[in-house]
Amino acid sequence: MEHYDVIIVGAGLAGLQCARLLGERGLRVLLADRKKSLDTSIHTTGIFVRRTLEDFPIPEDCLGPAVSNVSLYSPARRRMDLVSPHEEFRVGRMGPLYKRYLEHCRRAGVIWMPETSYVEHTAPRLSERKSRDQQGKRILVRLDRLGAARWVSARFLVGADGAKSRVARDLQLDLNCEWLVGVEDVLTNVPLNGPPRLHCFLDPKIAPGYLAWVAHDGLETHIGVGGYASKFDPLRALGQFRSSLNGIIDLSEAKQLERRGGRIPVGGVLKNIANTSGLLIGDAAGAVSPLTAGGLDPCMRLSTLAAKVIARYLETEDADVLKAYSGELFRARFSSRLWMRRVISTVRQPALLEMACAGMRLPVLNWFAWHVFFGRGSFPDVNLQLASQIAR
DSSP, X not given: OEEEEEEEXXXXXXXXXXXXXXXXXXXXXXXXXXXXXTTSSOOXXXXXXXXXXXXXXXXXXXXXXXXOEEEEEOTTOOEEEEEOSSOOEEEEOHHHHHHHHHHHHHXXXXXXXXXXXXXXXXXXXXXHHHTOSSOOOOEEEEEXXXXXXXXXXXXXXXXOXXXXXXXXXXXXXXXXXXXXXXXXXXXXXXXXXXXXXXXXXXXXXXXXXXXEEEEEOSSXXXXXXXXXXXGOOHHHHHHHHHHTOTTTSOOTTOEEEEEEEEEEEOSOSOSOOBOSSEEEOGGGGTOSXXXXXXXXXXXXXXXXXXXXXXXXXXXXXXXXXXXXXXXXXXXXXXXXXXHHHHHHHXXXXXXXXXXXXXXXXXXXXXXXXXXXXXXXXXXXXXXXXXXXXXXX
């Protein structure tokens, strides 16, 4: 049987970040994912905010041109423009970025196992526990690779397997119970009139509980819709939205590269995301802003903290170390966004959103709109002192 220190299920941005950091600390890490290649079946638009770009070394050639302009549209398509003096957003080329991060993982000694699904895990039998030679507590993990089941052992299991995490279920950790669904088309050959721009459309008929968007940086154009699944048909809404964009962008010569879609958890970071057998990162942990549904900055920050916590826990086998990775610490900083998410989820009348958009032209509410798009509070840096102590 193969033995590892850590098994990470899911090779999205969260899993890749955590795997690399653990590998660089000298731990034996297995990274498993259902996909054969990481540049297929991508679920995210991949918008990186300024704070992420400043704090993490995202490869330059995996990023599109900087975006500093945002246009917000009311249901009646009244437009309000916001401009930042900073380079606020860059759209990641997520396929190349995932493959680059996988290279970094391999250089750090991470074992890569593609086309592999997580099936279950279980505690070792008593006879196996007695035969250990100071290896610490181990769990057995069953994986399925191309239809062939195999058992491997690990000291710790990490769920990076998305909003409906099977790892979370088996670890008896919290599960996401509120999410949006989104779908988007990625296009090229769309002319850019003016600077790169993020267009955001508030319309409860097309995107109930969220928004429709066009992210256009001059190289790629992402056109998408998101909302509560019970309130709309995403594919039909996307078609209606694309047909309504005449006069805003020119799609007459557009070429479609791919279609993306998936679930977006918006219930905030889950309360119980770690125990002595494993922990959750990324969407599995609910690490997505409840208000904006942005997940890349929370993903990078929580995965980085997770790697520090795991390394220290495996070194000391002190369960108190895991207290630094409590979802309660993060949820306390998300209370206002969670409250606003509840309000947004109930708005179904375009007239109410029209009034809200009109109010955003007033100084106080205009500041709020500016803060939503350009603020630096994407994910709270809590327990930093404790995290730094853990890392030592």
